[in-house]
Amino acid sequence: MNRHSLSIALLAFAAATPALAQQPQWPPGEGREIVSVACVQCHQPTIIMTLREGPTGWRFHVHDMILRGAQIKNAEVETVVNYLASNFAPGVNLPPATAVTLPEGDGKQLVEQRCVACHDLQKVGTERLGRKDWDRVVGHMLDIGAPMTADEAKIITAYLREKLPGKP
Amino acid sequence: MKDLVKQFLDKGISRRELTTGLTAAGMTSVAASAMAQNLAQPTPQAAAAAPGAVRDMKGTGGALFTQQLKAAGVEFIFFNPSTADAPIFDSLVNEPGIQLIKGVQEGAVVAMADGYARATGKLGVAIVANVGLPNALCQMVNSWKDQIPILLAAASVAQEAVGREAFQEYEHIEQMTQPITKWSWVAQATEAIPETARRAIKYASTAPSGPVYLSFPENLLRTEASAQIYDGALFNVPMTMRPSKDDIERAARMLIEAMNPVLSFGDEVTLCKGEKELVELAELLGLPAAGGSGALGFWSKPFPTRHPLYIGAMLRQMRFPGAVDVHLNVGWKHGELYMPGSKQISIRRDPASIARNAPVDLPMIADIRLALIDLIDAVKSLATKERLKQIADERGQRVRDYTSEQAKILQKIARDHAEGSAIRMERLGVELEQWLDKDAIYVCDVDSGKRMDPFMSFGGDDKSYIGTGPNILGWGMAAGLGVKLAHPNRQVLSVVGDGSFLFSGPQPLWSLSRYQAPTTSIVLNNKSYNNERNRIWMSGGTQFKAGRDMTCYLGSPDVDYAMLAKAFSVDAEKVQDASQIKDALARAKKANMDGRPYLLDVNIQRDGIGASSAWHPEYSIAGLRTRKV
Numbered sequence A: 001m002n003r004h005s006l007s008i009a010l011l012a013f014a015a016a017t018p019a020l021a022q023q024p025q026w027p028p029g030e031g032r033e034i035v036s037v038a039c040v041q042c043h044q045p046t047i048i049m050t051l052r053e054g055p056t057g058w059r060f061h062v063h064d065m066i067l068r069g070a071q072i073k074n075a076e077v078e079t080v081v082n083y084l085a086s087n088f089a090p091g092v093n094l095p096p097a098t099a100v101t102l103p104e105g106d107g108k109q110l111v112e113q114r115c116v117a118c119h120d121l122q123k124v125g126t127e128r129l130g131r132k133d134w135d136r137v138v139g140h141m142l143d144i145g146a147p148m149t150a151d152e153a154k155i156i157t158a159y160l161r162e163k164l165p166g167k168p
Numbered sequence B: 001m002k003d004l005v006k007q008f009l010d011k012g013i014s015r016r017e018l019t020t021g022l023t024a025a026g027m028t029s030v031a032a033s034a035m036a037q038n039l040a041q042p043t044p045q046a047a048a049a050a051p052g053a054v055r056d057m058k059g060t061g062g063a064l065f066t067q068q069l070k071a072a073g074v075e076f077i078f079f080n081p082s083t084a085d086a087p088i089f090d091s092l093v094n095e096p097g098i099q100l101i102k103g104v105q106e107g108a109v110v111a112m113a114d115g116y117a118r119a120t121g122k123l124g125v126a127i128v129a130n131v132g133l134p135n136a137l138c139q140m141v142n143s144w145k146d147q148i149p150i151l152l153a154a155a156s157v158a159q160e161a162v163g164r165e166a167f168q169e170y171e172h173i174e175q176m177t178q179p180i181t182k183w184s185w186v187a188q189a190t191e192a193i194p195e196t197a198r199r200a201i202k203y204a205s206t207a208p209s210g211p212v213y214l215s216f217p218e219n220l221l222r223t224e225a226s227a228q229i230y231d232g233a234l235f236n237v238p239m240t241m242r243p244s245k246d247d248i249e250r251a252a253r254m255l256i257e258a259m260n261p262v263l264s265f266g267d268e269v270t271l272c273k274g275e276k277e278l279v280e281l282a283e284l285l286g287l288p289a290a291g292g293s294g295a296l297g298f299w300s301k302p303f304p305t306r307h308p309l310y311i312g313a314m315l316r317q318m319r320f321p322g323a324v325d326v327h328l329n330v331g332w333k334h335g336e337l338y339m340p341g342s343k344q345i346s347i348r349r350d351p352a353s354i355a356r357n358a359p360v361d362l363p364m365i366a367d368i369r370l371a372l373i374d375l376i377d378a379v380k381s382l383a384t385k386e387r388l389k390q391i392a393d394e395r396g397q398r399v400r401d402y403t404s405e406q407a408k409i410l411q412k413i414a415r416d417h418a419e420g421s422a423i424r425m426e427r428l429g430v431e432l433e434q435w436l437d438k439d440a441i442y443v444c445d446v447d448s449g450k451r452m453d454p455f456m457s458f459g460g461d462d463k464s465y466i467g468t469g470p471n472i473l474g475w476g477m478a479a480g481l482g483v484k485l486a487h488p489n490r491q492v493l494s495v496v497g498d499g500s501f502l503f504s505g506p507q508p509l510w511s512l513s514r515y516q517a518p519t520t521s522i523v524l525n526n527k528s529y530n531n532e533r534n535r536i537w538m539s540g541g542t543q544f545k546a547g548r549d550m551t552c553y554l555g556s557p558d559v560d561y562a563m564l565a566k567a568f569s570v571d572a573e574k575v576q577d578a579s580q581i582k583d584a585l586a587r588a589k590k591a592n593m594d595g596r597p598y599l600l601d602v603n604i605q606r607d608g609i610g611a612s613s614a615w616h617p618e619y620s621i622a623g624l625r626t627r628k629v
């Protein structure tokens, strides 16, 4: 059917040849033993290592994965969320950023400070979004743990709406 | 007891009433259902003795075909007509025994037949035009992968025209069907049509079942001939194979003596109607029972999902129950891949698939239900009641401790999403669980739908779940009609994604409307191939890095699915806000009770990575013009 389902199926095949599944270096910390087993059963852990989110964002992913079949016990959920939210938190161990020049304007600096804690400005600077979309995107970033105040979010949204506008 | 049996044979009472009666009269439930099963299947001798079991008939090829179908118990033909297959439909003008159900796209025709076959275990018959055959094949991949018995037929060009570039002839089209059929054949003579049909029915129905294809040159359908028509029981032999007694005893011993066993199960349990026996075995031995996760080819849920022994998806490495020493796999083609290093027992009905991809210590080919009955008997004969109770209590307690804790997570997630106006999968799942009747059938053809499932209960005395293993989308709404046809007295809900809806197109609505099929269809409208995008972005490629979804956004245009339904005279509404769900569902139920189909276009929230942005590549063909034409 599609590529990922195929690779999920392939990991199932890996059941017969365990060496196929690559174990990455999970950072130390309480919860490592759980995550290093429970989170590598269906897909490669690349995405887990790549995302940077706060506790709310990670809790959403952990709940989502439990619904899909990940084996995390009730009493362990918060340990796992804390492990992920501290080791894969905004600002932690980011890959080198690709430089992006944003248009001048009020709020530019704020974007450059607040919007680089989890990914670089490639994600922001290449987007051309409608007004509602920028509201939603910045709201989502705030939800999943972007370190900024609600007022800063407003300034950023206004800047993005004006300087990187797409179709309304 | 004798009276009960007589009443059953005279069709005075149903099979369930018979089983209940026999149990009340002191029989064990296993013995009672075995007896009912035997009585329900006439032996060939009994059928031969019945008048009319073999009869001579003269008629057109079309009539010979439909009469052989009827004699084999076929009640419905799902179809889309062509000129060449007219003799088939001519033969039904005065034949009330077969009901025609029309689909207006061949994919829908096959999906309706497939839904009917999944819901009944009977053969689904579909007839399409030869030029529409490729349309049918996409949906038939679902039937093929899940071993659903389908007879697909088409009329082809007349024998004298073959190879002469006749209108709409493309040579050897039957070869196109070969990779996804058990058998594919071109009829050779009118008088042989019943025999050819019998072979097709037999190959499709005999385990491991699956689709077959029959092509009828149009001259053969038109000409008259004499031939014999056989009663179905004379050639459609049930594959009620039992495993070897020694193997069963060995398996029973291994399971009794195991330190930490696990049970995995799959759709072959459903195909063999062994659900009750599966639960009985798990309870007898206190076995934790694991199924597959959505992507791994599950189309049914044969083990009750709210059962305290149900531990969820089978994984390569299970944190619970931990290191397994004996793994019993019942009827799951992927099951054998799990728990390497443990002793593997696998009971399968498909000889080509068992032990195909992983080593199996104790493989058994059998009818799953009969094997389970034998295994239960063997376990009971090898250990005292007291010992078995002790084993089941000890093992079972550990499992129950685990599953009761897991149930709390579900409740917590449900509570987290109980408020707010956004319609999330979790919220809708909880609402549907409250809305659906206890004996409802939930037909699922949506990727994200897999995340709603855990909030609903399926299996056992609860709702039935019918999906497709390979997830070839565009199946759900049409399949829902087939399911409703099979069980008119049960509530049927089919849930499709907006992506899935657009793969079938609105065409299934035509059949739902024409045949007044009182099902509810829900379109989970998230304006995206939501899960597809998540999976694509998960690889961390350029789309993820640049935050640009090049392929999956479905909005712009924002399709109004309720309006589409109304165009087909199907009542429908849009559900924009979570506070509207309850009332909308109530209106859907009312329409269904009044005998009308209903569609809900639900504004479901996109989620996962890349969900917040509606960015998509803009491109305008109008913009390419230098002249306004």
Ligand SMILES: Cc1ncc(C[n+]2csc(CCOP(=O)(O)OP(=O)(O)O)c2C)c(N)n1
Residues within 6 Å of the ligand: A001, A002, B138, B445, B446, B447, B448, B449, B471, B472, B473, B474, B496, B497, B498, B499, B500, B501, B503, B526, B528, B529, B530, B531, B532
């Ligand atoms: C006929 C067919 N074509 C393509 C695919 C590949 N595919 C898998 S999931 C998916 C997107 C499904 O979108 P939707 O039905 O809206 O569900 P969602 O992911 O939004 O829940 C696609 C296109 C498929 N499974 N079947």
